[in-house]
Amino acid sequence: MLVKTYASAVHGIYATTITVEVNLSQGINFFIVGLPDNAVKESQRRIDAALKNTGFEVKQKKVVINLAPADLRKEGSAYDLPMAMGILAASELLPVRELEHYVLMGELSLDGTLQKIRGALPMAINAKERGFRGLIVPAENAREAGVIKGIKVYGMNHIMEVTGFLSGHRSFEPVQVDIEKEFYSNVNNYDTDFSEVKGQVKVKRALEIAAAGGHNVIMVGPPGAGKTMLAKRLPGILPPLSLDEALETTKIHSVAGKTEYYSSLVTKRPFRDPHHTISDIALVGGGTYPQPGEISLAHNGVLFMDELPEFKRNVLEVLRQPLEGRIITISRAKFTIEYPSSFMLVASMNPCPCGYYNHPERDCVCAAGVVQKYLNRISGPLLDRIDIHIEVVPVPFDRLSLLQCGEKSQTIRERVVNARKIQEQRFSGFNGIHCNAQMTSRLMNIYCRPDQSGLALLRNAMEKFELSARAYDRILKVSRTIADLDGSDYIKVYHISEAVNYRNLDREGWGG
Numbered sequence: 001m002l003v004k005t006y007a008s009a010v011h012g013i014y015a016t017t018i019t020v021e022v023n024l025s026q027g028i029n030f031f032i033v034g035l036p037d038n039a040v041k042e043s044q045r046r047i048d049a050a051l052k053n054t055g056f057e058v059k060q061k062k063v064v065i066n067l068a069p070a071d072l073r074k075e076g077s078a079y080d081l082p083m084a085m086g087i088l089a090a091s092e093l094l095p096v097r098e099l100e101h102y103v104l105m106g107e108l109s110l111d112g113t114l115q116k117i118r119g120a121l122p123m124a125i126n127a128k129e130r131g132f133r134g135l136i137v138p139a140e141n142a143r144e145a146g147v148i149k150g151i152k153v154y155g156m157n158h159i160m161e162v163t164g165f166l167s168g169h170r171s172f173e174p175v176q177v178d179i180e181k182e183f184y185s186n187v188n189n190y191d192t193d194f195s196e197v198k199g200q201v202k203v204k205r206a207l208e209i210a211a212a213g214g215h216n217v218i219m220v221g222p223p224g225a226g227k228t229m230l231a232k233r234l235p236g237i238l239p240p241l242s243l244d245e246a247l248e249t250t251k252i253h254s255v256a257g258k259t260e261y262y263s264s265l266v267t268k269r270p271f272r273d274p275h276h277t278i279s280d281i282a283l284v285g286g287g288t289y290p291q292p293g294e295i296s297l298a299h300n301g302v303l304f305m306d307e308l309p310e311f312k313r314n315v316l317e318v319l320r321q322p323l324e325g326r327i328i329t330i331s332r333a334k335f336t337i338e339y340p341s342s343f344m345l346v347a348s349m350n351p352c353p354c355g356y357y358n359h360p361e362r363d364c365v366c367a368a369g370v371v372q373k374y375l376n377r378i379s380g381p382l383l384d385r386i387d388i389h390i391e392v393v394p395v396p397f398d399r400l401s402l403l404q405c406g407e408k409s410q411t412i413r414e415r416v417v418n419a420r421k422i423q424e425q426r427f428s429g430f431n432g433i434h435c436n437a438q439m440t441s442r443l444m445n446i447y448c449r450p451d452q453s454g455l456a457l458l459r460n461a462m463e464k465f466e467l468s469a470r471a472y473d474r475i476l477k478v479s480r481t482i483a484d485l486d487g488s489d490y491i492k493v494y495h496i497s498e499a500v501n502y503r504n505l506d507r508e509g510w511g512g
Contacts, residue, residue: 003089003096005082006103007067008126009074010119012337013251013292015126017103019068020079022086027062032083034067037289039077046077047084049110054160058091073334075289078117081106081136084159085166098166101133112159114138120145121247121254127151134174136162143264144254146175147247177264183243186267190236194412195405197233199395200226206390206502208412211237212419213481214435216323216345216385218308220504221392222362223355227348230392231304234346235269236409238302239417245300248340252299256292270301276310280318285339286330295322296339308347309377316382319345323385326438345386349378360393375505380470387437387474389505419484436481441473448476450491457493461500475499 002023008015030044051058065083067074082104088094105123107115120141125148127135134152137145142155152174156162164170194204203219207230210217219227241249250266253259259266274283274294285293295303305311322328326342351357352371357364364371420435426447427433433443450458458475461467467475478499479491486495 001090001092003086003099005086005089005099006132007079007082007105008103008119008123009072010122010255011072011335012290012339013122013255015119015122016069016072017126017130018072018074018079018082020082020086021066021068022083022090023064023066024061024087024090025064028060030063032065032067034065034070035073036067036079037073037075040067040074040079043077043080043083043108046080046108046110047087050080050108050112050159051084051087053110054112054158056088056093058087058093061091063087073289076118077107077115078105078119080108081114081159081162084108085162088163094163095167098168102166103127103132103135104162105136106138106156106162108159114156114158114162116140116257118257119255121147121251121259124148124151124153125251136165142175143177144250144259146177147179147250147264149179179243179265183246183265183267186265190233190268190409192233192236192409194233194237194407194409197226197229197406200230200392203230203390203392204406204412206388207234208237208416209478209481209485209502210234210344210346210388211239211412212416212485213387213423213478214344214437215387215478215481216347216437217388217390218347218349218383218386218505219390219392220349220351222350222359222394225392225394227392228304228306231273231302231306231346231348232271233409234344235271235302237412237416238269238344239413239420241267241269241300249300252292252296252339256297258297270298271304272298272301273304273306276305276307278311278315280312280315283315284318284322284328284330284341290330290332290337292339293328295319295328295341295343298343299340301343303343303345305345305347308349309374313377313379317379320381320385323382347386348392351375351391358391383505384470384474387478388502390502391504415485418487419481422484436477436484439477439480444473444476448480448491450476450479450493450496454479454491454493454496457496458500461496465500465503467500467503471503475503478502 005020007018007020009018089096116138120137121144124135124145128151136154139155139157146153154172155175165172221227246265253266272294283294285296322341328339328341330337352366352374354365356362357371423435479495482495482498483491
């Protein structure tokens with residue numbers, strides 16, 4: 001007897017409908033065809049044990065299961081449930097009529113319990129687009145998939161619940177998620193605040209500018225100066241995620257299996273801080289069975305790279321293309337996958353191996369030339385993509401001991417949001433341009449034209465500080481953001497003056 005059930009395969013951040021064809025005939029063998037990986041092939045043992053341990057008496061037959069389309073590779077253990085339901089229906093232990101209306105996905109434990117899977121959100125999107133009545137997934141994935149309107153999502157804990165529902169013996173209510181209520185109730189909940197940071201007024205101002213214009217930033221300072229503390233508070237001053245951004249971000253985290261237990265949406269901007277021992281594949285994504293990397297998990301948020309020179313050179317160099325294109329393409333012999341990677345890069349580093357170059361109180365013990373050699377671990381092309389360079393100076397004791405709190409993140413965020421609104425209106429007619437950091441040369445010629453006094457100041461600054469040519473565009477972009485924060489339609493002299501101060505690492509001879 002031939003029975004068809006339906007499942008989903010996730011490639012990239014999109015899902016494809018898979019038809020699970022189960023055929024029972026005379027014999028005793030068990031075959032799974034249609035490019036299954038090892039986890040899919042091992043499902044025979046899990047299905048056999050789960051069915052026996054839940055009381056189903058399936059007669060020994062020759063079982064052939066085809067996962068169509070057969071030329072698309074099937075990965076993971078989430079096909080256990082649709083294959084098990086197909087075997088029960090083909091054995092006439094389960095009615096067939098309801099199977100065509102549902103997409104089934106779930107890993108089976110040996111006692112029949114359903115285990116959490118990856119990619120439930122894109123599966124729900126695909127099931128809705130293909131016109132299925134509902135989606136049956138493990139209970140842990142139900143809220144995640146339930147954010148999609150227009151399709152019924154059922155979360156179940158055990159295979160007996162699935163068979164009872166499909167046979168009509170048990171009724172279950174679909175998961176109801178008030179996506180707007182959940183989104184807006186959590187979107188501003190951050191555990192950290194800029195008011196907790198004592199001193200560092202100049203660095204806070206630089207991070208505010210970076211947030212307002214979407215600029216990448218690098219902080220240079222000695223150990224314990226507060227670089228990591230400041231970076232971790234940056235998401236709290238970024239504009240809140242829109243509902244569309246939240247769905248897109250959740251889709252990536254769903255594919256990677258990073259969604260929180262019984263959660264539905266990623267409501268806060270991601271903050272990813274990989275260790276400096278990370279590999280290039282773990283950073284950008286890929287592998288034998290490609291998965292999103294850290295840069296995609298940081299999509300619509302912040303990628304913090306602490307101790308930047310300690311990362312391997314090949315790891316840093318693979319960042320160059322995603323920083324410009326805001327998308328990462330992973331190519332294999334038979335397929336190509338794209339993951340979005342629009343993130344703010346926030347990096348920090350010590351100024352030298354000992355950490356105390358330019359320290360106001362402690363002497364640097366590094367030999368001559370070592371400071372510049374340490375800085376040269378970061379290539380020019382990568383440094384070129386970082387708009388703001390800021391030195392972080394240790395806070396003296398008299399400021400650390402003050403009980404007075406600084407400006408709250410919410411107050412800073414309001415200024416950032418107002419500046420972003422100006423940029424959204426400015427670039428409304430340009431596809432893919434949302435903030436000043438994304439401006440092309442053509443747009444800079446239109447929106448970043450200072451007056452004669454501003455040009456004179458910029459010329460003098462470049463000559464006096466021996467700034468490199470690549471600093472020119474970055475200074476103008478940052479100047480445009482400072483003007484937006486100031487509510488000015490034009491770039492003025494003091495906007496350029498402030499922007500020049502954020503190019504420390506471009507100054508000739510900075511590292512000695």
